[in-house]
Amino acid sequence: MSESIAPAAVHATGIGRVFQAKGGPVTALDGIDLRIEPGELFGVLGPNGAGKSTLIKILSTLLLPSTGSASIFGLDVVTETARVRRIMNLVAGGDFSGYGLLTVREQLAMFAQFYGLPYREGMAKVDAQLASFGIEEIRDRKISALSTGQRQKLNFARSFLNDPWILFLDEPTIGLDVSAARDVRDRVRAFQAEQPGRTVLLTTHYMAEADEMCDRIAIVDHGRILAQGTPTELKRMVQKDALFIVGVDALPAAMSLDSLRALPGVLSVAARDSDGSDASGVGSPTVRLAIGLKEDAALGGVISTLAASGAHLQEIAKSEPTLEEVFVQLVGRGITESDESTNG
Amino acid sequence: MPISAGSAPGVRPFGPLRGAAADAARSLVASARLAWAIEGNWAEPIYLAAFLIIRPLAFLGLFLAVLNIGGTLNVATIGFVVIGQAVFQIVSAALEGPTHALLDDRERYRTIRYIFATPSSLLPVSIGRSLVKASIAGFSALIVIGAGVLLGVPMRAGGPDILLLVAVLPLGLLSVVGIGIVLGGICVQLRNDAWAYPQAVSSTVFLLCGAIFPLEVLPGPVQNIAAALPITWWIEGLRRALLSTTSPGMLGTMPTNELLLALAVGTAVIWLIAPRLFVMGIDRAREKGYLDRNTAS
Numbered sequence: 001m002s003e004s005i006a007p008a009a010v011h012a013t014g015i016g017r018v019f020q021a022k023g024g025p026v027t028a029l030d031g032i033d034l035r036i037e038p039g040e041l042f043g044v045l046g047p048n049g050a051g052k053s054t055l056i057k058i059l060s061t062l063l064l065p066s067t068g069s070a071s072i073f074g075l076d077v078v079t080e081t082a083r084v085r086r087i088m089n090l091v092a093g094g095d096f097s098g099y100g101l102l103t104v105r106e107q108l109a110m111f112a113q114f115y116g117l118p119y120r121e122g123m124a125k126v127d128a129q130l131a132s133f134g135i136e137e138i139r140d141r142k143i144s145a146l147s148t149g150q151r152q153k154l155n156f157a158r159s160f161l162n163d164p165w166i167l168f169l170d171e172p173t174i175g176l177d178v179s180a181a182r183d184v185r186d187r188v189r190a191f192q193a194e195q196p197g198r199t200v201l202l203t204t205h206y207m208a209e210a211d212e213m214c215d216r217i218a219i220v221d222h223g224r225i226l227a228q229g230t231p232t233e234l235k236r237m238v239q240k241d242a243l244f245i246v247g248v249d250a251l252p253a254a255m256s257l258d259s260l261r262a263l264p265g266v267l268s269v270a271a272r273d274s275d276g277s278d279a280s281g282v283g284s285p286t287v288r289l290a291i292g293l294k295e296d297a298a299l300g301g302v303i304s305t306l307a308a309s310g311a312h313l314q315e316i317a318k319s320e321p322t323l324e325e326v327f328v329q330l331v332g333r334g335i336t337e338s339d340e341s342t343n344g
Numbered sequence: 345m346p347i348s349a350g351s352a353p354g355v356r357p358f359g360p361l362r363g364a365a366a367d368a369a370r371s372l373v374a375s376a377r378l379a380w381a382i383e384g385n386w387a388e389p390i391y392l393a394a395f396l397i398i399r400p401l402a403f404l405g406l407f408l409a410v411l412n413i414g415g416t417l418n419v420a421t422i423g424f425v426v427i428g429q430a431v432f433q434i435v436s437a438a439l440e441g442p443t444h445a446l447l448d449d450r451e452r453y454r455t456i457r458y459i460f461a462t463p464s465s466l467l468p469v470s471i472g473r474s475l476v477k478a479s480i481a482g483f484s485a486l487i488v489i490g491a492g493v494l495l496g497v498p499m500r501a502g503g504p505d506i507l508l509l510v511a512v513l514p515l516g517l518l519s520v521v522g523i524g525i526v527l528g529g530i531c532v533q534l535r536n537d538a539w540a541y542p543q544a545v546s547s548t549v550f551l552l553c554g555a556i557f558p559l560e561v562l563p564g565p566v567q568n569i570a571a572a573l574p575i576t577w578w579i580e581g582l583r584r585a586l587l588s589t590t591s592p593g594m595l596g597t598m599p600t601n602e603l604l605l606a607l608a609v610g611t612a613v614i615w616l617i618a619p620r621l622f623v624m625g626i627d628r629a630r631e632k633g634y635l636d637r638n639t640a641s
């Protein structure tokens with residue numbers, strides 16, 4: 001009996017891409033393996049030139065891979081392009097695409113036709129998307145008169161016209177102001193929430209955006225995936241143990257940090273003054289303890305011990321590394337440095 | 345539509361059309377509307393007049409002046425040149441149309457990636473754009489013919505041969521659009537400077553197809569190339585449908601039924617190979633990564 005396996009939203013195996021340039025071949029992607037499940041919001045994080053856009057171009061049928069294979073919901077991106085294009089859409093950030101002479105509504109209506117929608121259904125969807133993005137008031141404005149944020153909202157409205165199963169977002173918030181970027185992120189979340197299984201593949205080099213939005217993230221550099229996992233899993237790569245900051249008003253004189261260190265599951269205890277500088281802790285007013293634990297559950301014993309000694313708890317916070325720290329550890333440089341070296 | 349394997353949406357009908365034909369028809373109509381908005385949206389009427397009226401009339405005047413200097417100007421040659429010059433307005437628009445549509449979308453509007461990533465093929469999109477360009481050029485053709493009438497060109501008594509016109513006009517238009525999409529498929533594989541290539545081809549065809557002088561003026565082997573071009577027979581067919589005079593040389597001696605056959609066969613051959621060459625060109629551009637990038641940057 002054969003077992004039925006639901007196809008992944010994205011399944012890429014050994015994807016490579018080499019461009020022929022004047023100075024010789026340039027490897028943009030070097031053996032990418034990727035599996036994204038339906039319903040995931042998957043981020044590809046990396047500096048400029050890492051291969052993020054090339055990966056999206058291949059998956060969205062714009063570019064052929066040099067090696068490897070990839071499928072979208074089981075449909076091959078090289079040989080089944082017509083079917084792939086019915087279930088996906090694409091938005092790139094930072095571009096100024098559009099027919100300046102057309103109005104917003106005319107351009108969306110044209111794309112509705114290209115997506116194969118009957119005219120009336122297409123126009124109904126156009127109007128629904130204009131309302132959804134709050135841009136009805138510019139429906140009759142020419143594309144050439146739109147601001148960057150309005151253009152990107154129009155671009156997103158276009159991408160939702162065919163109810164895509166998977167949405168490829170290539171640096172979608174680049175160049176947008178904080179408010180417009182937040183609107184776009186909210187709309188992407190709403191898009192996913194509207195129907196189970198809708199999948200988003202997002203490339204970005206904004207760490208906070210990736211951390212905030214993505215269920216899982218792949219960190220890429222020089223065309224290779226260096227690591228992938230949930231944001232928490234990635235952060236655990238640079239800080240394997242749980243680290244808690246516990247603030248108390250003062251440690252009783254009878255209290256010894258060694259007694260905390262001796263508790264089960266406690267790996268380390270260091271005391272800091274409220275300004276962050278190292279201190280013995282004992283007897284000092286307002287002490288913050290940095291406590292390393294094998295697992296979160298060990299925190300209970302620490303809190304009980306502190307409470308039993310008469311210390312008054314003021315704060316408990318879990319300290320996590322940032323994705324930036326993960327990136328630096330994996331790539332060997334910060335993402336801004338990477339961009340500068342790439343651009344330069 | 346639930347998201348599950350095997351339930352991907354299919355093609356919606358377009359009127360009586362189903363499947364790929366429905367997709368193609370819908371795309372052709374949408375792109376024709378786009379082309380009309382782009383080509384017909386002239387902010388300054390003076391530019392419209394310069395492009396559609398003054399330019400073709402200026403070229404007509406130039407050719408007639410050259411013929412006058414050569415001492416060969418008479419009503420028959422004026423008629424020959426007027427129809428050739430008029431039809432070539434449409435020929436050049438249709439030849440250059442697909443390439444300009446593709447390069448415009450890639451380099452100027454930067455929309456080609458979004459169009460290519462739809463279920464629509466770029467083929468009907470390019471054809472739709474090209475047909476509208478050719479139609480607008482048809483206005484210039486009418487202006488040139490009107491000027492010819494004012495110059496005393498001998499039109500057919502009793503009006504045009506409608507049957508011949510109906511047979512020749514669509515066939516010829518199809519043949520030039522077919523050559524145009526081949527050029528589009530080639531030029532999209534090239535970088536930004538590909539703009540000039542269709543114009544070069546158009547100018548060459550202008551010299552070869554008997555638009556302004558008889559084929560006998562050309563060297564022997566080149567005459568064979570000219571005779572193989574359906575555009576040559578399209579222009580001659582239109583002369584016969586509109587003028588009362590006979591063209592000089594082999595153009596004038598070819599029986600009309602043979603002319604129609606040559607035009608039909610040439611058009612059929614072009615359409616047998618043109619879509620394939622276009623798709624091959626697009627595939628090659630996709631392979632090279634030229635479809636979605638601004639090659640000037």
